[in-house]
Amino acid sequence: MERVNAQGQILKVSSAKENLLSLDNCVLSTLEQPGSSSIFEVVDSGGLLRIQPNSNVLTLSINSSSSPELTIFNSSIGNVVYELPYTPTAQTGLYIKGDSRAIISQTGSTISQLFIEKGTEHQEIHLQFRPTATYAIAGLENGKTVNNIRIYIVNLNSSVPIASQGDLSLQISCTNIQLASQTYEGSPSENLVITSVLNGEIGKVSIPILNAPDGAIIHIETVISNVSIERSTQ
Secondary structure (H helix, E strand, O other): OHHHHHHHHHHHHHHHHHHHHHHHHHHHHHOOOOOOEEEEEEOOOOOEEEEEOOOOEEEEEEEEOOEEEEEEEEEEOOEEEEEOOOOOOOOOOOEEEOOOOOOEOOOOOOOEEEEEEEOOOOEEEEEEEOOEEEEEEEEEEOOEEEEEEEEEEEEOOOOOOEEEEOOEEEEEEEEEEEEEEEEEEEOOOOEEEEEEEEOOEEEEEEEEOOOEOOEEEEEEEEEEEEEEEEEOOO
């Protein structure tokens, strides 16, 4: 009987993982499409689903050798937590999707972080989104090389707090996209460092700045995709 119960709990954990993977895909499908929305059906996996818009503080800052550190974002970005039922299998620290880096810059890396950690009572599956930075050269302006840097953030803090067991229907919507930009000139042979502190985890990416003989112009654009998760009324 104990073996049967243990197998049943393992199946519930597997179901919860699939649930959160599907939810992640649903969120990603709404990005960059303001006004788009979809309905997601959470299947009961024996645990507790929590939508936490006020958790997961993200602070982003940039600095270089020619300018002081500048904070460009400092706010909670929310997350989703599924508190698992008791399971005899220890999976704390497992990344189901993504990895532990607090910011990424490589093409092809996922912005999603889906992982298991120890909660107050049981293990929990966490779904959150980390910032990503991309870089491109855009020719010359006044004899200076134009370096375009884009930092992308998925923000769930407009979601409605939820704590629910059992089956649940959610509506996921991209409410709007916010843009902010800064421009400054760089000196030869410098890197721009972007520092991310996400829920206490620190990560950095170094962006090489390409200079012409007259120097460089650095455009930094921050793109925030605001996504709301709430109970569906349909």
